[in-house]
Amino acid sequence: MSKIALLGKYLVNEGERDVMVNILLKAAESIKNQHDCQCFLVNISEDELDTVYVYEVWRNEQAHREYLTKESTQALIKRAQPIIRGIERINTLNLKGGKGTSDSSHFSNWC
Template structure:
């Protein structure tokens, strides 16, 4: 079974990037207990002050989908949605190896 990776760009409402980063870091912390999540990286850029990038690597696409039903996920999503102006899926990836990918 192939691994599953995502690289998403979240565009926030003006002045809401740091608040969204905080929520996404809570999500990342909760992924520490999820063995099927190998990487959950939250990133920002000085060049785009209203954007947040999230890179994820999962054991499978199904594991990623199942994570959306984990306890607490709906609450985090609910808190994040009012801050988001748009989402762009930069890439859906098939990770093949490297540091941090088992």
């Protein structure tokens, strides 16, 4: 199995973007020492006031699925659900190399 990069988009209720950002930053904090997740970046666009983007790099798809089943992750999901109007996985990519991840000669540590 190869590393995967996920690009996700969360559409939230009007005025709730900062709440969603804080929930996702708590998710990032909760996995800072988890080696299966090598990158978890929360992003916003000044042009999309009710949208939050997340870029994640995982050891593989299974590691991401396992993370989603954890009790702490489920608690954050339940907290976010009332403000989410839509979720889109923009793409799942097979990571080949570059700056941003580690543990291969093709990767350098960034996240």
